[in-house]
Amino acid sequence: MVRAGGIDLGGTKIEATAFDDNWAVAETKRIPTPQDSYENLVDALCEMVVWLEDVSGSKGLPVGVGIPGFHSKRTGKFLTANLLASGRTVHQDIIDKLGRAVTFENDCNCFALSEAILGAGRSYSSVFGLILGTGVGGGYCSNGTMISGLNGAAGEYGHLGIPYTALKDLELDGLQCGCGRTGCYETYLAGPGMSRLAKHVTGNAVDAQIITTAAAAGDPQMQEVMRMWSRIAAELVAALQCTVDPDCIVLGGGLSKIPDIDRIIAQALPGILLDQTEPPEIIIAQFGDSSGTRGAALAATQNVEILGEAL
Numbered sequence: 001m002v003r004a005g006g007i008d009l010g011g012t013k014i015e016a017t018a019f020d021d022n023w024a025v026a027e028t029k030r031i032p033t034p035q036d037s038y039e040n041l042v043d044a045l046c047e048m049v050v051w052l053e054d055v056s057g058s059k060g061l062p063v064g065v066g067i068p069g070f071h072s073k074r075t076g077k078f079l080t081a082n083l084l085a086s087g088r089t090v091h092q093d094i095i096d097k098l099g100r101a102v103t104f105e106n107d108c109n110c111f112a113l114s115e116a117i118l119g120a121g122r123s124y125s126s127v128f129g130l131i132l133g134t135g136v137g138g139g140y141c142s143n144g145t146m147i148s149g150l151n152g153a154a155g156e157y158g159h160l161g162i163p164y165t166a167l168k169d170l171e172l173d174g175l176q177c178g179c180g181r182t183g184c185y186e187t188y189l190a191g192p193g194m195s196r197l198a199k200h201v202t203g204n205a206v207d208a209q210i211i212t213t214a215a216a217a218g219d220p221q222m223q224e225v226m227r228m229w230s231r232i233a234a235e236l237v238a239a240l241q242c243t244v245d246p247d248c249i250v251l252g253g254g255l256s257k258i259p260d261i262d263r264i265i266a267q268a269l270p271g272i273l274l275d276q277t278e279p280p281e282i283i284i285a286q287f288g289d290s291s292g293t294r295g296a297a298l299a300a301t302q303n304v305e306i307l308g309e310a311l
């Protein structure tokens, strides 16, 4: 029996997944993300909600949508890159069109919730989900509850600044980030950022896979790249410790698939974290690409339980 549905709104595709009573994937459907008009984007999302209702046989099925961006709870407007929805009230427009409740949440928060309740973080009460991919995103859950904030932006540590002392130690410049700010963690910590560090050390911007393989094989230049990268990662863990002090940090995204990446980060923590403090456990996510839809479905289920949001 289908218990909830999750929809992942991406820049190129929209994926809907129906989950059974054990939170296993029952059915999945993918369609291209409409690029021509906002109205077609809303129609496509509505089509996926209706498909999930049909699969489950229930009009009241809890359905959540994970979105790549922020969603102001005050104005209802979206802030998102690469989609026609920026500045629009997508959530309300879908509710108006379908006449039913649908939960909306930042996709990084959905990842964190999925891992905190069902995945690698399920035995911890305070879980930070950190996605290291083409960008850096994150989300925080306390006792199985997502702390998303006014805009769903809580946990977006990729856009905090790397401390000046770390940049100085590593002889790095603060770089312009895609968000418009300068010196964000994302500029060096995401996959393209690791390549920038390689360029800094060797003159060549090789990709993360080559860097980490060569470093593991003993290449001194690539080991230097990894030393710099892990120092920046450790600074981010220190920032997390000083704000939410999580029991564990669950790593997701493309870089989380690098062998030993959890150990590489953990070994860089001494001397960077506050003196005498316990470090958080650094662990790898259990779910791969289905984390976003599973987390969105979980968020929808929680809203139904807490708020009675579904019709």
Ligand SMILES: [Zn+2]
Pocket: 158, 159, 160, 177, 178, 179, 180, 181, 184, 186
């Ligand atoms: Zn930024």
